[in-house]
Amino acid sequence: MNVLLIGSGGREHALAWALCKSARTGSLFIAPGNPGTVRCGTNVALNASDHAAVLAFIEEHEIGLTVVGPEQPLVEGITDFLTANGKLVFGPTQAAAQLEGSKSFAKGIMKKYGVPTGDYLVFEGHEAGAAREHITRNNSWPMVLKADGLAAGKGVFIPQNLDEALWSLDALLADGLYGKPGSRLVIEEFLSGEEVSVFAVCDGKNTRILMHAQDHKRIGDGDTGLNTGGMGAYGPTPLLDEAGLEGVRLTVVEPMLRGMAAEGSPYTGVLYCGLMMTPDGPKVIEFNCRFGDPECQVIMPALQSDFTELLLAACEGRLDSYEPVVDTQSWYTCLVLASGGYPGSYEKGKVISGIPAESEQVQVFHAGTKTDESGRLVTNGGRVLNVVAKGETLADSIRLAYEAAAQISFEGLYKRTDIGAKGLARF
Numbered sequence: 001m002n003v004l005l006i007g008s009g010g011r012e013h014a015l016a017w018a019l020c021k022s023a024r025t026g027s028l029f030i031a032p033g034n035p036g037t038v039r040c041g042t043n044v045a046l047n048a049s050d051h052a053a054v055l056a057f058i059e060e061h062e063i064g065l066t067v068v069g070p071e072q073p074l075v076e077g078i079t080d081f082l083t084a085n086g087k088l089v090f091g092p093t094q095a096a097a098q099l100e101g102s103k104s105f106a107k108g109i110m111k112k113y114g115v116p117t118g119d120y121l122v123f124e125g126h127e128a129g130a131a132r133e134h135i136t137r138n139n140s141w142p143m144v145l146k147a148d149g150l151a152a153g154k155g156v157f158i159p160q161n162l163d164e165a166l167w168s169l170d171a172l173l174a175d176g177l178y179g180k181p182g183s184r185l186v187i188e189e190f191l192s193g194e195e196v197s198v199f200a201v202c203d204g205k206n207t208r209i210l211m212h213a214q215d216h217k218r219i220g221d222g223d224t225g226l227n228t229g230g231m232g233a234y235g236p237t238p239l240l241d242e243a244g245l246e247g248v249r250l251t252v253v254e255p256m257l258r259g260m261a262a263e264g265s266p267y268t269g270v271l272y273c274g275l276m277m278t279p280d281g282p283k284v285i286e287f288n289c290r291f292g293d294p295e296c297q298v299i300m301p302a303l304q305s306d307f308t309e310l311l312l313a314a315c316e317g318r319l320d321s322y323e324p325v326v327d328t329q330s331w332y333t334c335l336v337l338a339s340g341g342y343p344g345s346y347e348k349g350k351v352i353s354g355i356p357a358e359s360e361q362v363q364v365f366h367a368g369t370k371t372d373e374s375g376r377l378v379t380n381g382g383r384v385l386n387v388v389a390k391g392e393t394l395a396d397s398i399r400l401a402y403e404a405a406a407q408i409s410f411e412g413l414y415k416r417t418d419i420g421a422k423g424l425a426r427f
């Protein structure tokens with residue numbers, strides 16, 4: 001079966017790598033892909049927002065399955081359009097993708113179906129006065145203010161005092177930088193603990209948890225500095241054992257699936273549960289409607305089952321009779337190699353050298369790379385490469401990832417030096 005994958009980041013290189021290993025995949029096309037995905041299939045210049053062009057491509061190339069990597073096309077309704085035209089798509093509908101696309105929607109479903117999450121209030125854009133009053137009255141720090149819609153990771157503020165909170169409120173409401181001007185916002189309880197990402201493949205009724213991983217969102221060692229897309233990940237984590245994961249299935253994933261079905265929007269695709277491990281147990285911080293980046297880069301190498309077969313089982317509603325196999329005996333660590341300056345401004349076009357060959361232990365997934373006019377591989381984004389290593393222990397996988405990463409160079413290369421240390425500290 002020919003497969004089309006939408007996206008171009010490190011997550012999509014990992015997805016392409018897993019899709020092209022499948023016995024079920026015929027030709028694999030990646031739109032638009034990156035220089036790494038070329039080794040897995042054919043990159044095509046298709047704009048995912050142009051639904052008619054995507055459909056025409058699917059028909060011309062006899063695509064049997066379309067896999068959507070990032071959230072934006074899902075929130076824009078690519079699944080609805082292609083499904084209405086009789087095509088098979090892995091990824092939720094526009095209505096179901098609202099679990100990521102609207103924080104107030106996600107909170108409402110969680111509240112209605114009893115899924116553990118922090119307390120919250122929703123304010124419309126014209127309710128600035130009421131929001132200000134709530135912040136002043138509540139006067140408990142830190143506080144969490146979020147833009148309701150997709151904001152590319154920039155819509156969350158965690159003020160530590162009243163001045164910061166009022167500044168954040170103005171920023172969210174006033175200038176439209178963090179969502180549409182005057183749009184809705186959510187003010188919620190600050191949850192403390194460590195964060196874990198749990199990934200469940202869902203078919204509308206049934207779910208299979210693949211793996212859980214821990215991201216490192218801040219730019220600096222020790223989780224300091226600005227938030228990024230993610231500077232590294234490892235999995236599985238010592239924060240959830242088998243019983244803990246079963247608890248997440250029973251208290252989070254299954255009630256959400258039942259709730260979404262009851263609301264008339266059954267959820268098919270990956271449900272990414274961003275959890276805070278609080279003293280009262282895991283609570284949901286957010287849902288995403290796709291795999292995490294860089295978490296996906298540790299999940300794909302751990303997946304032993306045929307990935308295309310798994311996605312087909314989800315799209316066809318047969319996950320109840322399909323049990324994916326995941327390597328739970330090993331540990332996987334992913335290091336992100338970034339451009340100096342990221343997540344602020346950075347230069348592009350730096351020549352990359354020393355990428356080690358793929359082995360049983362090590363994979364290097366591309367993200368912000370491109371091939372220049374002279375055929376050289378150069379940097380082309382903030383997060384440039386993902387180095388993933390498998391080890392018999394977490395410490396081994398961390399060591400192997402850092403050894404492989406040390407072979408790679410480009411001007412300004414930045415990486416955190418403590419990926420996985422949070423996990424090691426728990427043994």
Ligand code: AMP
Nearest residue numbers: 118144156188189190191192274285286
């Ligand atoms: P989000 O975009 O909702 O994932 O938020 C981005 C980051 O902000 C999360 O990964 C957390 O580190 C932090 N965060 C969001 N909501 C909360 C919360 N209620 N309590 C504590 N930290 C939070």
Ligand code: GLY
Nearest residue numbers: 215230292293294
């Ligand atoms: N790793 C965080 C995310 O994918 O949203």
